[in-house]
Amino acid sequence: MQDKEYRILIINPGSTSTKIGIFDNEFSVFEKTIRHEAKVINSFSNIIDQYEFRKNTILETLDKEGINISKLSAVCGRGGLLRPIEGGTYAVNKTMLVDLRSGFSGQHASNLGGIIAYEIASGLNIPSFIVDPVVVDELEPIARISGFSLIERKSIFHALNQKAVARRVAKELGRKYQELNLIVTHMGGGITVGVHKQGKVIDVNNGLHGDGPFSPERAGTVPAGDLIALCFSGEHYREEIMKRLVGHGGLVGYLGTNDAVEVEKRIEAGDEEAKMVYDAMAYQVAKEIGAASAVLSGKVDAIILTGGLAYGKGFVKSITDRINWIADTIVHPGENELQALAEGALRVLRGEEDVKIYPENLKTAKI
Ligand SMILES: Nc1ncnc2c1ncn2[C@@H]1O[C@H](COP(=O)(O)OP(=O)(O)OP(=O)(O)O)[C@@H](O)[C@H]1O
Ligand SMILES: CCCC(=O)O
Numbered sequence: 003m004q005d006k007e008y009r010i011l012i013i014n015p016g017s018t019s020t021k022i023g024i025f026d027n028e029f030s031v032f033e034k035t036i037r038h039e040a041k042v043i044n045s046f047s048n049i050i051d052q053y054e055f056r057k058n059t060i061l062e063t064l065d066k067e068g069i070n071i072s073k074l075s076a077v078c079g080r081g082g083l084l085r086p087i088e089g090g091t092y093a094v095n096k097t098m099l100v101d102l103r104s105g106f107s108g109q110h111a112s113n114l115g116g117i118i119a120y121e122i123a124s125g126l127n128i129p130s131f132i133v134d135p136v137v138v139d140e141l142e143p144i145a146r147i148s149g150f151s152l153i154e155r156k157s158i159f160h161a162l163n164q165k166a167v168a169r170r171v172a173k174e175l176g177r178k179y180q181e182l183n184l185i186v187t188h189m190g191g192g193i194t195v196g197v198h199k200q201g202k203v204i205d206v207n208n209g210l211h212g213d214g215p216f217s218p219e220r221a222g223t224v225p226a227g228d229l230i231a232l233c234f235s236g237e238h239y240r241e242e243i244m245k246r247l248v249g250h251g252g253l254v255g256y257l258g259t260n261d262a263v264e265v266e267k268r269i270e271a272g273d274e275e276a277k278m279v280y281d282a283m284a285y286q287v288a289k290e291i292g293a294a295s296a297v298l299s300g301k302v303d304a305i306i307l308t309g310g311l312a313y314g315k316g317f318v319k320s321i322t323d324r325i326n327w328i329a330d331t332i333v334h335p336g337e338n339e340l341q342a343l344a345e346g347a348l349r350v351l352r353g354e355e356d357v358k359i360y361p362e363n364l365k366t367a368k369i
Contacts, residue, residue: 008075008351011122012343013060015080015114018043020056024069025344033340036063049109050102050117057118077123078347079115080339081135083107086157089138089165089203090358091346094120094130098360107137110210131357133346134161136210138203145205145297157203158210159194160309166342167308167334168198174332175304182303185294185329187287187321189311190337191260193217195290197297205297207290212247215286218260218311221251222286253279262311269316284317288324295328302329309337 005027012023018040024032036059046052064071081092084101092098094116100106102113116132123130138161148155164186165179172179180201187195193216194209207214207222216222224247233243246255254260256279257268268276295302305325311317312335322331349355 005352008348009073010344010347010351011064011071011074011077011119012340012347013077013079013115013118013122014339014343015056015111015118017111020060021340022060022063023340023344024064025340025348028341028345028348030341030344032067032069034063034067036060048105049111049113050105053114053117056114057121060118061122071122071126074123074126074128076129076131076347076351077119077126078131078133078343079117079119080112080162080343081116081132081137082113083110083158084135084137084360086137086139087135087361088140088358089134089161091131091133091350091355092135092358092360094123094132095360098132101360108210110136112136129351131347131350133343134165136161138165140202140204141206142204155213156208156211157206158208159196159203159206160188160190160192160209160337161196161203162339162342162346163308163337164188164194164196164198164203166338166345167306170334171304171306171332177303183298183301184304184306185291185298185302186306186308187291188337189217189287189307189309191217191219191310193220193222193283193287193290193309193311195287195294197294199298205294210248215290216252216283218253218262219249219251221247221255253283262314262317266314266316280317281320284320285324288321291321291325291328295325300328305329305331306334307331308334310335312336 008027010025014021018038020036022034023030082102084107098116099120102116105113119130136158139157141157146154168184168186169179172182184198186198192209194206195214196203196206213223257265257276265276265280291305307318312333318333350357
């Protein structure tokens with residue numbers, strides 16, 4: 003018998019663009035990256051104020067493409083900085099909307115994903131979902147202990163792409179994601195290294211606000227004492243230091259660019275500083291993977307490298323040369339978040355997985 007056909011609108015808001023897709027079951031029939039001019043985006047005082055503008059832009063784009071939204075079965079958005087929750091597909095509900103609108107755990111463009119999905123879907127009387135938001139939290143209790151009793155380690159990472167690639171690799175290996183021990187390394191503007199133990203991410207660096215390897219735009223772990231001295235030197239504003247850690251950290255801080263392709267060109271042209279910094283980024287990634295393998299007591303089925311930086315052959319080699327003694331490395335460059343969102347929505351529409359409800363008994367720690 004023919005499977006029921008679901009048509010799903012996917013919405014993935016990023017800092018400078020909104021990616022949208024229309025999927026008929028798992029097949030993409032339309033995808034578009036709508037770029038937003040910096041001066042337009044910067045004219046809003048905060049991310050949530052962009053809601054009306056981004057929603058209208060999406061609807062106008064679909065209209066221009068001749069896509070009739072009344073035929074949709076569901077709308078699925080990339081979820082935002084909610085309270086910590088376990089991985090899965092969540093129905094957008096009132097509690098979630100309140101947290102997304104208030105930016106409970108901080109401001110992030112993906113906060114708009116759930117809100118816009120809900121608004122479009124409720125007008126059509128169809129369900130709206132988010133899948134594996136960046137706050138997916140499956141950490142084991144031991145991983146939460148930072149060593150400083152006032153600060154708990156948090157799980158903020160590329161959960162959507164990490165889980166999607168991990169599931170894809172499990173399929174390729176003919177195994178179930180829930181049976182495998184994987185180290186998944188997403189290397190994009192931020193870098194996160196997740197320890198996936200039998201389907202749960204039991205440890206991962208907080209890729210947004212501060213630990214792990216440095217990345218094209220983020221500083222990662224920095225020496226705490228020196229950072230505190232800098233903060234209290236009276237020479238810097240809080241926002242300025244934060245910007246130097248996230249946004250202007252990593253490659254941007256050292257080399258003035260977040261573009262690894264440009265860094266590779268500089269290296270080819272003999273730029274020794276660029277070579278040292280790029281090597282240091284690979285070194286820190288390898289070191290984090292080594293730490294992740296210790297979490298799994300060395301029982302690692304595979305190491306996965308994904309995200310934009312995984313296109314860099316030299317960069318990947320520089321990592322694998324240091325970690326190839328741990329397990330086989332599988333490289334899946336780039337990310338496929340629209341597809342991952344569509345698959346998450348489909349799993350619940352088809353009843354293969356229960357839809358999760360944004361929990362009532364929420365943990366309330368602020369980031
Ligand atoms: N062919 C390539 N070779 C080397 N690096 C590349 C290549 N293509 C893209 N990159 C680099 O990948 C990085 C961006 O990765 P990606 O697009 O996954 O990040 P993002 O989506 O902006 O951020 P994030 O993944 O953290 O959400 C940039 O530094 C970019 O220069
Ligand atoms: C680490 C969370 C996802 C992002 O890079 O914004």
